[in-house]
Amino acid sequence: MDSEIALALRNKGCKLTPQRKAIIEVLSGSEEHLTAADIFARLRDKQPGIGLVTVYRTLELLQENGLLCEVHIGNSCRSYLKRRSDGHHHHLICRGCGRVVDFTGCELDSLQKRLSQETGFKIEKHLLEFMGCCSSCLDGRED
Amino acid sequence: MDSEIALALRNKGCKLTPQRKAIIEVLSGSEEHLTAADIFARLRDKQPGIGLVTVYRTLELLQENGLLCEVHIGNSCRSYLKRRSDGHHHHLICRGCGRVVDFTGCELDSLQKRLSQETGFKIEKHLLEFMGCCSSCLDGRED
DNA sequence: TATTAATTGAAAATTATTTTCATTTAACAT
């Protein structure tokens, strides 16, 4: 019952409230990625009366302490760019100025094949992005 | 002035309104990824009176026609998962049921080095995800 | 120039997230 996460939190000096325990249980018992609202919904019986705010706050806390993974799916990340390359390509993004450089040659086919064999998934696409700081931003000129 | 995007839209039978032209110009003139709000802000002079709604609608239209690239940054994609692997790893995600499988061995170091040399970027991290359909979902049982 | 379906913008509605603040409580020290 006292999961690794709960233990880690205790070590950080955080209180182990029943709300947090319930949220941790939901996360620990799921193979699926969950939004704050998803978790809230799954707490209806186990912890009725819990506030959605608490779910948000707990997720933030766990995230800060490296206890969660974040997945990026669908279209909730809404930043766009004119498509400049015709074929298959990916992006290298500057966290300073937002500049985006296209690149090709991700060569993920063999990895994709391996994963497909190992997991039985039918893999349809992949998302790959490199993030860093461009030379202008490194030089201190904010552009 | 009649960019490839404008041309593509015309071919699809869409009207080329001044609002759309202006949005296309902003996108074409930027190396940076832009949110709807970013674009709206940059239209203040070129196309005052334009509605933010129109920006949203135009982005959707362009996106549907494969004329845009989407970038995923920061924490705007809010789905979480208990961290189950200690070291560097990535995720394989089922679009049917949301199940997530961890995997290691992305082997992106050499690509990262190449990109760094070619662009002068200091690359700090990468985001890699494979998306597809797990075997249960393929079998039709929704889990 | 007239016609018409597509497009627009204002406003309201919806959804996601954060802030504020008074109340409660887990952890610790008696």
Add this chain to the structure above:
DNA sequence: ATGTTAAATGAAAATAATTTTCAATTAATA
């Protein structure tokens, strides 16, 4: 066990992002 206290909670309001509705406008075509 009981008291103390800083941390945590929940309700409600605030903010932010996105979508829907609908009447008015307009680009494209005839």
